[in-house]
Amino acid sequence: MNIRRFFGKNSRDALSMVRLALGEDAVILSNRAVNGGNEIMAFREEDMDSMISSTDTGFYTPHEFARPPEIIRTNDLNNALNHEVENRPSKMINTLNSQKANDEDLIFDNVNHHQARPAIKSSQGEQEPNAQIADMLGEIRTMRNMIESQLTEISWNNIQQRDPAKSIVLSSLLSAGFSASLSRQIAENLPKNLNGDEGIKWMQSILSKNLTTVQTEGEVLDKGGVFALIGPTGVGKTTTTAKLAARYVMKHGTNNLGLITTDAYRIGGHEQLRIYGKILGVMVHAVKDEADLKIALNELKNKHTILIDTVGVSQRDRMVAEQISMLTNANRNIKKLLCLNATNTGETLVDVVNAYKGRGLDGCIITKLDEAATIGNTIDVIIRERLKLYYVANGQRVPEDIHLANKDYLIRQALKLGASKNSPFKFRDEELPFVMGNTVNSTQSPSFVEMSHA
Secondary structure, eight states: OOOEEEEESSHHHHHHHHHHHHOTTOEEEEEEEETTEEEEEEEOTTHHHHHHHSSTTSSOOHHHHTSOOEEEOGGGTHHHHHHHHHHOHHHHHHHHHHHHHHHHHHHHHHHHHTTTSOOEEETTEEEOHHHHHHHHHHHHHHHHHHHHHHHHHHHHHHHHHHOHHHHHHHHHHHHTTOOHHHHHHHHHTOOTTOOHHHHHHHHHHHHHHHOEEOSOGGGTTTTOEEEEEEOSTTSOHHHHHHHHHHHHHHHHOSTTEEEEEOOOSSTTTTHHHHHHHHHHTOOEEEOOSHHHHHHHHHHTTTOSEEEEEOOOOOTTSTHHHHHHHHHHTSSSOEEEEEEEETTSOHHHHHHHHHHHOTTOOOEEEEEOGGGOSOOHHHHHHHHHTTOEEEEEEOSSOTTTTEEEOOHHHHHHHHHHHHHHOOSTTSOOGGGHHHHHHHTTTGGGSOOOSOOOOO
16 A cells, blocks of 8 residues: 655645545545644555455555655645635535545445454554554544644635625624534525625524524413423522412412422422412422322312422432423323523533433523523524523512513524623634634534524
């Protein structure tokens, strides 16, 4: 196998030389900075078969890898490469992405083909062929990811110059707290020939289309049913339950409302809801297990609406699964509404959703909206997880500080908070290409955003 070494003044030049010399299907073995430039070791994809079949074991022996690589200098090719690289970075990224699966399929096929072959004996002891191929596959993945990231940075540098509206949309979303992956998906699909203001309006329409909210409060207060507010400790479930109860009493009275609390673990945990219930004139039933819950629901079976305040624990606590199981096995259709703390990071919110969505979630409520510096992260997670947003809570007053979710207002508010920030967490324009380069691998999964706003 002929492994060749390419030396350029930077990785872009070296990669272009690889592409011209070995084709778009070249396999990259290494990519490293050396004195005076960048060095890439590569070989043709078709050499992979000969590499695997070159010995009885299916692998090259150490002395075969010691063959001096051919060196190509950039001086002979600079003029031919500069125009090609600068004008086709996006195409090169797509080529690498599409070829990535083919290379991995080839390697895994050869793993299966040689699985029964004996191990190689070397100075380092015996090593299974599968392990060697797995190591090579890992190195190839690493090098491809590095190259894809670098090419994405080059591409976004060009985009900022050619299409400033994309840069404005991207910067606005990141500053508002939206994830880099969602921000990139929206920015890359921005229609052409839009100015900055038109781009922002288009972006708002896309976010609005993908954020699902309750249309009217009648879906909760008028339609009725059993609603359980779930979520980690400290998210505001008890206060939110009291707010919903007060809104129901103001509209329908106390006769057809039932209140249940499962918070029998904290000292005095159920007392807060009992105080609210006493003020409203509604009895609160305290339960501690599945049997108690079934009894309480049976006693309240004639009630139009039942609100359940659940105990708060860490999303990693095993009690979460027990709590969800209790609600699911209660012989009633209990709608589970997850309370999301707007002050949490996006990563924490995703962790919370993953912990509670095992048996399905019927919707969510945003709490502590008034305490959050940015709310794009919360909207991002709701869109990503395709949750239905019922209410937003923005204070401690009962029942004033809870409102039916207005998605257009929330999106405008998110962008407004992001635009008003002046902090080290806000990205500068020159930093955007690096952000996009680091998200290249996370955005290869299917898009979770519907881009058509018609």
